[in-house]
C-alpha cells in the first residue's frame with residue numbers, strides 16, 4: 369500500500385522532482401498548488417488539488433480527502449531580489465502561508481512535515497563550509513521568512529507534537545535525467561538557466577554579476593546541488609519522519625564550491641557553444657561564497673549526492689532547455705567565457 373503524502377508546491381521545479389522520486393519509492397504524491405509559478409505539465413505522478421496554502425481549510429480538506437500521512441511543503445515565493453522590493457508578499461506567502469498549512473495539518477490530525485528551507489538563512493557567513501551550527505543571519509526578507517518558519521516549527525514540536533525536518537538547500541540546479549521536468553520560470557534569474565537561455569537567444573542581457581569578489585577568480589562561489597539529489601533527500605527525510613525521527617534542520621549541499629566562471633566554462637564545454645562574455649556589477653545582496661558542510665545530513669539522513677558533479681548538472685539542464693526553449697534566430701554574442709577570466713578586458717554591462 370502506497371502512503372499518500374501532500375506535496376504543497378508540487379507543480380514547481382523542486383516539488384515536481386520530489387513527486388517523481390516519491391512515486392518511484394512507492395509513495396502516492398498528492399499535489400497541492402495554486403500554479404502561481406508551477407506548471408500543469410509537471411503534474412504527472414499523482415492527483416492534484418488546486419488551492420492556495422493560505423487557505424487552511426482547503427489544506428485540511430486535501431489531507432483528509434486523500435488520507436495523507438505527511439506533508440512536504442515547497443510552496444513559497446523564492447525570488448531574493450523581489451523579497452527586498454516587496455517584503456509583504458514574502459512574509460504573507462512564506463510565513464502566513466506556512467501557518468495556514470500547519471493549521472490545516474493540525475485540523476486534519478497530520479503531524480509530520482518536511483519543509484523547504486534555504487542557505488539564504490545564513491546570510492554572509494565569515495567562513496565556509498557552513499555547518500548547521502553557524503549562526504543564522506539572513507540579509508534579505510526571503511531568507512528571514514524561511515528562518516521565521518524554522519523557528520515556528522521548532523516551537524510547534526513540543527507544543528503540538530508536530531515533527532518536522534527543515535532541509536536547507538544550497539543552489540538547486542540541473543534537471544530530471546529522463547528529461548521529463550526541469551527548471552522553467554518567468555522571469556528566470558538563476559545562473560544556469562539564464563546562461564542557457566542566453567545561448568538560445570532568449571536572454572539578451574546575460575552578464576557575470578561581479579568579478580571583484582575575494583575568491584580565486586573574482587567571481588562568486590556557490591554549492592550547486594542537483595535537483596534529483598534534493599528530491600531523493602526528501603524521500604529520505606520522509607522515510608525518517610515516518611520511522612520516528614524527532615525532527616531537525618539539515619544542510620543539503622555537496623561541500624564543494626564552484627565559481628560563476630567555472631560553471632560557465634562547463635556550460636561552454638558541454639554545449640560546445642560560446643557564451644556572451646559580459647561582466648556586470650555585483651548583484652545587491654550576493655555573498656561571495658556559500659558552501660555547505662553536509663556532514664550532518666549524511667550521518668543522520670544518509671544523504672549522498674549522486675548527480676551533483678557540474679558535468680551532470682549542466683548536461684541534464686541543457687537537455688531540458690533545448691526541449692523547453694527552442695533556439696531563436698540571432699544571438700548577439702560578444703565573446704567567450706575564456707575571456708571572462710581576463711577580467712577587465714570585457715565590456716561592462718551597466
Ligand SMILES: NC(=O)c1ccc[n+]([C@@H]2O[C@H](COP(=O)([O-])OP(=O)(O)OC[C@H]3O[C@@H](n4cnc5c(N)ncnc54)[C@H](O)[C@@H]3O)[C@@H](O)[C@H]2O)c1
Pocket residue numbers: 376377378379380381382383400401402403404405406407419420421422441442443444445446461465484485486487536537538539540541
Ligand atoms: N531553487 C532553489 O535554488 C532553492 C534554494 C533553496 C530553497 N528553495 C525553496 O524550495 C522551494 C521550491 O522552490 P522552487 O525553486 O521549486 O520554486 P518554484 O517557484 O518552481 O515552486 C514553488 C511552487 O509553489 C507553488 N506556490 C507558491 N505559492 C503558493 C501558494 N500560496 N499556494 C499554493 N501553491 C503555491 C507554485 O505555484 C510552485 O508550483 C521553495 O520553498 C524555495 O524557497 C529553492
Ligand SMILES: O=c1ccn([C@@H]2O[C@H](COP(=O)(O)OP(=O)(O)O[C@H]3O[C@H](CO)[C@@H](O)[C@H](O)[C@H]3O)[C@@H](O)[C@H]2O)c(=O)[nH]1
Pocket residue numbers: 446447448486487488537538539540557558559560562563574575576577578588589590628651654658
Ligand atoms: O545572470 C546571472 C545570474 C546569476 N549570476 C550569479 O550566479 C550565482 C548564482 O546565482 P543564482 O543562480 O541566482 O542563485 P543564488 O543567488 O545563489 O540564489 C539561489 O540559491 C539560494 C540558495 O543559495 C536560494 O535560497 C535562492 O532561492 C536561489 O535563488 C550568483 O553569484 C549570481 O550573482 C550571474 O552572474 N549572472
